[in-house]
Amino acid sequence: MGTPLLPGSTLGVLGGGQLGRMFAQAAQAMGYFTAVLDADAHSPAGLISHHHIRTAYDDAAGLARLAEISDAITTEFENVPAQALRQLAQRRPVAPAASAVAIAQDRAQEKAHFGRCGVPCAPYAVIETAEQLAAVDAALLPGILKTARLGYDGKGQARVKTPAELAAAWDAMGRVPCVLEQMLPLAHECSVIVARGADGQVVHLPAQRNLHRDGILAVTEVYPGNLPDGQVRQAVAAAISIANGLQYVGVLCVEFFVLQDGRLVVNEIAPRPHNSGHYSQNACDVSQFELQVRTLAGLPLTQPRQHSPAVMLNLLGDLWFTQGDAPQAPPWAAVLALPGTHLHLYGKTDPKRGRKMGHLNITAATPEAARTTALRAAELLG
Ligand code: ADP
Ligand code: MG
Known part of the structure; x- marks a missing residue:
């Protein structure tokens, strides 16, 4: 280096x-x-x-x-x-290199990379032509059709049950390259953030347990016991092998599905810090953003240590419209009166439904206390 x-x-x-x-x-x-x-x-x-x-x-x-x-x-x-x-x-x-970002930008290439790393993902088919559409294995249905490129927060996706619905959904997407994934029975979702230096050194944050609403991350919980130990070990090992396989330099988030039978499959990667890692700003001695600075500047990486159990609540623009159609700021003072609440707002002046306006990190001495405060904050926010 x-x-x-x-x-x-x-x-x-x-x-x-x-x-x-x-x-x-x-x-x-x-x-x-x-x-x-x-x-x-x-x-x-x-x-x-x-x-x-x-x-x-x-x-x-x-x-x-x-x-x-x-x-x-x-x-x-x-x-x-x-x-x-x-x-x-x-x-x-x-950093990260264009080659790694190009793989993360394309769901078909991303899944091929998971295969090369020996990390299982949902059964899928690439659909780029009418012939590939016609040849889709019926065992992939019901499934989710996702545009190969430019999807985020659940956008560019359609749930399809039959070959006819699949064909209609692909038409509606303008017949752009897509992947069809089998709909899996999820028990929950989790993610791991790794940081890899130019010298190949890798550190990671603890595994995050994530709850999505309408395809958008809503809540992340991170504390010992949030996930079974075996799943955490497997997820961390898979995230590291995916980063190593890309010769990745920077912060990488790897998202996983945990299936109802306990199996872990990788969902997707993000070549940057991730919404599910925001808790690290207040609950870890090194945040995901400091890790990004260190990897970019070529500074040493040290293994982050989480010092507080944490819950992160995403603050979407919807919270500005609980009183009607004219936007009104949520009751920040009441929320901040709760112990261990840390408000992060992004400086966006026009709230819109579904728009990420900020997040609230909640830290506490115990997981129970963090969850109780999170519930109270969610009630106050409406
Ligand atoms: P995005 O790029 O928009 O985050 P994802 O592929 O992560 O897209 O899908 C968004 C959410 O939809 C996931 O977090 C999960 O809740 C659900 N989902 C996506 N793919 C599947 C699948 N194959 N089976 C079950 N649920 C899925
Ligand atoms: Mg996702």
């Missing part, structure tokens, strides 16, 4: 969403300067960064400017064109 980039250097991030904002905040806390590229004048990360380049992700001049002012560059959004990362990599260190 080369010489680390020390505080005082400038770290760049492609994408100005909340993940970029929290990356920039972690970098700034350590004394780095930050640069954000995002076309939106009000992007959460652009608002707080030392530099904000307001161009599209594929704008050659914008990318050149980002490379000029940054000493190393990362991404916060997996749908940035891999080509943009390749262009930046000609001038500066970029």
Whole structure:
């Protein structure tokens, strides 16, 4: 590994969403300067960064400017064109690499990678042509048809029960490349965040137990006993082998399904910090964003230690509309009167239903206390 980039250097991030904002905040806390590229004048990360380049992700001049002012560059959004990362990599260190991001961007390539790593995923078929559609094994139904690219928070998905529904759903998606996955009987979902340095050193956060509502993460719980020990060991080993197989540098989240018979299968990967890792900001001695800073700057990685049981509640824009159609801020003061509540808002000024506005991390001395406070906070938030 080369010489680390020390505080005082400038770290760049492609994408100005909340993940970029929290990356920039972690970098700034350590004394780095930050640069954000995002076309939106009000992007959460652009608002707080030392530099904000307001161009599209594929704008050659914008990318050149980002490379000029940054000493190393990362991404916060997996749908940035891999080509943009390749262009930046000609001038500066970029992590994760375009090749790893390209795999995470495409569900078919992602699943092929899981196969190479020997990590099981849901039975699936790639559908790119009418012939492949016609040849789909009926055993995959009922299933979920997912666009191979650009899906997130449950978007770009359709649940299908019959070959006719499958054909109609593929038509409705504009016949773009898709994967059909068998619908699995889930007991619950979990995820693991790993950070891998350029020297191959890997550390990880504890396994997170996740609850989704309408395809969007709603609650993450992390404390000893949140998942059976065997599942945690298996999930951590699988996440590390997926990161190693990609020669990955940076923070990677691996999402899993735990089936009703106890089997663990991998769902998908995100080549960046993840919503399910936000609890680490307040419950661990090293957060996922600090891990991202360290991997990008080439600083040493130390195994994070969780010091408090934690529950994370996602704060969607819906919470602004519990009193009617005019948006009204949730009762923050009442929520913050509960012990161990940590509010993170992303600086988005227009709340919308389904939009991620922030999250609430709850820490406590015991899992029971954290859960009780989370229930109370959820009641207050409506
Ligand atoms: P996204 O990229 O939108 O997060 P996911 O593939 O993770 O898409 O799907 C979103 C959610 O839908 C999952 O977290 C899970 O709750 C449910 N889901 C997805 N695939 C399956 C499946 N094969 N079987 C059962 N539930 C699934
Ligand atoms: Mg997902």
